[in-house]
Amino acid sequence: MAASQSILGRAGIVLALVVFVFAATGPIVWLLLSSVLQQQALTSIPPDLSPSSFTLANYLEVFSSAAQLGRAIINSLIVATFTTALAIILGAPAAYALARLEIKHAGTILLMVLAAQMFPAIVIAIPLFITASKLGLIDTKLLLILVYLSFNLPIVIWVLRGFFMGLPLGLERAARVDGASPLQTFLRIVLPISLPSLFAAAIFAFIEAWNEFFFALIMTRQTAQTVPLAISAFAGQYQTMFGQMMAAAAISVAPIILLTILLRNTILRGFADGMLKG
Amino acid sequence: MAEATRALPLGTGHRTRHARVAPLFLAPALIVLALLLAYPVLYSIWLSLTDASLSAGQLDTPFSGLDNYRQLIGDKSVSAALLNTLYFTVVEVIGVVVLGLLTALLLNHPMASWSGFRVFLLLPWAIAPVANAVLWKWIYHSNYGILNSLLLQLGLIDQNVTWLGDPFRALNMVLLVDIWKSTPFIAILFLAALQNIPKTLYRAARVDGASTFEAFRFITLPSLNTAIAIAVILQTIWSLRVFDLIFVLTKGGPADGTVVMNFLAYRVTFNFLKFGYGAALANVIFLASLLLSIIYVRLMNPGAPRGR
Numbered sequence: 001m002a003a004s005q006s007i008l009g010r011a012g013i014v015l016a017l018v019v020f021v022f023a024a025t026g027p028i029v030w031l032l033l034s035s036v037l038q039q040q041a042l043t044s045i046p047p048d049l050s051p052s053s054f055t056l057a058n059y060l061e062v063f064s065s066a067a068q069l070g071r072a073i074i075n076s077l078i079v080a081t082f083t084t085a086l087a088i089i090l091g092a093p094a095a096y097a098l099a100r101l102e103i104k105h106a107g108t109i110l111l112m113v114l115a116a117q118m119f120p121a122i123v124i125a126i127p128l129f130i131t132a133s134k135l136g137l138i139d140t141k142l143l144l145i146l147v148y149l150s151f152n153l154p155i156v157i158w159v160l161r162g163f164f165m166g167l168p169l170g171l172e173r174a175a176r177v178d179g180a181s182p183l184q185t186f187l188r189i190v191l192p193i194s195l196p197s198l199f200a201a202a203i204f205a206f207i208e209a210w211n212e213f214f215f216a217l218i219m220t221r222q223t224a225q226t227v228p229l230a231i232s233a234f235a236g237q238y239q240t241m242f243g244q245m246m247a248a249a250a251i252s253v254a255p256i257i258l259l260t261i262l263l264r265n266t267i268l269r270g271f272a273d274g275m276l277k278g
Numbered sequence: 279m280a281e282a283t284r285a286l287p288l289g290t291g292h293r294t295r296h297a298r299v300a301p302l303f304l305a306p307a308l309i310v311l312a313l314l315l316a317y318p319v320l321y322s323i324w325l326s327l328t329d330a331s332l333s334a335g336q337l338d339t340p341f342s343g344l345d346n347y348r349q350l351i352g353d354k355s356v357s358a359a360l361l362n363t364l365y366f367t368v369v370e371v372i373g374v375v376v377l378g379l380l381t382a383l384l385l386n387h388p389m390a391s392w393s394g395f396r397v398f399l400l401l402p403w404a405i406a407p408v409a410n411a412v413l414w415k416w417i418y419h420s421n422y423g424i425l426n427s428l429l430l431q432l433g434l435i436d437q438n439v440t441w442l443g444d445p446f447r448a449l450n451m452v453l454l455v456d457i458w459k460s461t462p463f464i465a466i467l468f469l470a471a472l473q474n475i476p477k478t479l480y481r482a483a484r485v486d487g488a489s490t491f492e493a494f495r496f497i498t499l500p501s502l503n504t505a506i507a508i509a510v511i512l513q514t515i516w517s518l519r520v521f522d523l524i525f526v527l528t529k530g531g532p533a534d535g536t537v538v539m540n541f542l543a544y545r546v547t548f549n550f551l552k553f554g555y556g557a558a559l560a561n562v563i564f565l566a567s568l569l570l571s572i573i574y575v576r577l578m579n580p581g582a583p584r585g586r
Contacts, residue, residue, distance in 0.1 A: 010389065013384070013387055013389050013390070014389070016384050017384065017389070017390060017395070020381060020384060020385075020395070020398070021395070021398055023458070024398045024399060024401055024402055024462070025398050025401060027402075027413060027414070027417060027458070028401050028402070028405060028413075030413075030417065030424055031409075031413045034416065042422060043421075043422045045422070045427055045430075046427045046431060047422075047424065047427065090306050090307040090310055091307055093303040093304070093306070093307070094303060094304045094306070094307035094308070096303060097300045097301075097303035097304045098304070101299070101300035101303065102300060103300045103301070103304065109304070109308070111575050112311075113311075114571070114574075114575055114578065115568070115571040115572075115575060116311060116315055118515050118567055118568075118570070118571040118574070119315060119564075119567070120518060120519055120540065120560070120563045120564055120567050121519065121521075122540055122543045122544060122547075122560040122563060123318070123319060123322050123557075123560040123561060123563065123564040124314065124315060124318035124319065124322070125560075126318075126322055126325065126547050126553060126556055126557050126560055127317070127318035127319075127321035127322050127325065127557075128314075128318050129548075130321075130325075130337060130553065131318075131321075133337075146314070147314070149310055149314055150311075150314040150315055153307060153310060153311060153314075154311065157307060181299065182299045182300070182303075183299065186303070207404075210406070211406040211407055211408070213407060213408050213521070213522045213525075214521050214522065214544075217525070218544075218548060227406075228406060228407070228408035228409075228522075229408075231406075231408050231409055231412055232408050232411075232412065232525070232526050234412070235411075235412045235415060235526060242416055242419075242422065245412060245416060246412075246413070246416060248412075249406075249409035249412050249413055250409075252406050252408070252409045253404075253405050253406055253409045256404050256405070256406060257401065257404055257405070259404075260397075260400050260401070260403075260404035261397055261400075264393070264396060264397055264400060
């Protein structure tokens with residue numbers, strides 16, 4: 001450790017940190033900058049960053065010129081909210097059972113839940129598309145809500161199981177001694193003290209659903225289009241209006257970035273640990 | 279805290295009652311997962327044994343045995359996609375694991391303890407994949423892209439480069455974005471693992487006169503063995519899945535230079551409407567992912583006592 005205390009070592013660390021900050025944030029800073037610059041400023045070489053080039057017009061134009069973005073935001077909110085709620089309602093009891101109750105073949109079930117998170121989307125997309133076509137569900141929000149459970153439910157079960165295992169046993173034992181059934185213990189004791197964890201898992205599921213593109217591309221046409229589809233359509237349609245393209249991207253990214261910053265500690269500790277340990 | 283016991287230790291009378299209740303907690307979730315994962319996989323296996331194709335809105339599924347798999351072997355577009363996938367995966371895994379490890383070591387240094395650095399680390403991971411792809415399409419733009427402007431100003435190039443214009447270069451530029459986006463999560467994984475190494479080991483090593491490098495070589499690296507193995511497996515699985523980026527940046531072009539297996543299966547199925555052949559391709563990807571998942575699960579050893 002002696003080398004890191006030397007001036008040269010310290011300078012090296014500072015330089016590395018500067019490179020790191022530039023690499024991690026540079027592209028995103030450019031996204032935000034581009035979204036508030038006029039087209040003329042963006043197509044100058046090098047880009048014209050003088051104060052007079054800045055504008056909020058891109059954001060206004062994105063909403064007025066592309067009605068589908070407004071509808072896509074509403075669709076995305078509905079799909080992400082309902083799929084998250086279902087994932088928590090179905091996943092929390094399952095996670096509790098796997099964490100605390102006696103279950104036959106618990107190990108096998110756990111392995112399947114873990115493996116389910118690794119499923120390549122394409123292998124289930126083809127059969128689900130055919131089935132949904134037969135049922136007339138293509139281009140409906142309901143279909144996306146159900147299909148998104150395929151990746152959100154395993155994640156929620158896995159994350160919540162980790163949280164439940166970390167709870168102290170004392171309260172549950174006391175409840176059992178008082179004659180509470182497992183269901184009563186779960187509903188009255190475990191859930192109330194797990195609200196922050198449930199919230200964190202819900203946010204995680206919400207982000208996954210909000211960002212999803214592949215299934216949405218295959219399963220929707222017009223009416224059920226979600227934000228990622230609207231953004232990608234934008235990139236094709238307004239190829240030359242770079243500021244608007246970036247404004248649309250910024251709108252889709254902003255809520256996620258805010259949630260990530262708010263939840264950074266949960267993400268850094270909870271999720272990384274969950275991927276390393278069973 | 280020792281939490282080796284998963285079930286609450288209770289009297290036998292209670293246990294029988296719980297054995298009846300526990301499946302009710304689990305059943306709804308398992309039924310939904312069976313419908314959304316198990317059923318489609320079985321369906322996909324059957325589809326791949328047929329010559330299913332969509333014509334005039336009708337799906338015909340004449341049984342064709344292993345024809346699709348036989349056709350796969352001689353198909354030039356498949357071998358090209360396979361080669362692209364192999365190159366993409368190998369470079370991405372090496373790049374992400376090496377950069378992730380370096381980033382984690384940097385952020386684990388006492389001078390990088392400001393929590394803002396960790397927030398910066400999360401940003402590329404948090405940005406939505408499609409918004410990210412659109413952003414890089416703009417960064418790579420051949421006339422007005424910031425990459426060309428920067429490199430011109432630094433004197434590293436003397437004229438604009440069409441970054442996505444040449445097949446192999448386009449593949450590498452897509453790789454660059456995916457490495458940038460994937461490194462943070464792996465770095466977070468390594469950071470968590472680094473923080474689990476007991477500090478006393480380093481103190482003892484210093485007392486014994488070990489250099490910084492020796493401490494890294496004989497304490498840090500061996501302690502990260504499992505984390506590195508997990509990172510390699512997870513990143514391999516994720517690299518096989520890349521889709522959004524290719525769809526927005528190149529649509530598989532130029533000259534199919536960025537068509538990977540996943541994208542080929544999508545195109546064969548949903549553009550060419552050959553569902554049987556597409557399912558066969560998808561099943562090959564599934565099989566590869568499944569084998570990798572089994573290795574990952576072995577490394578994780580879930581259900582084992584958590585040593586904390």
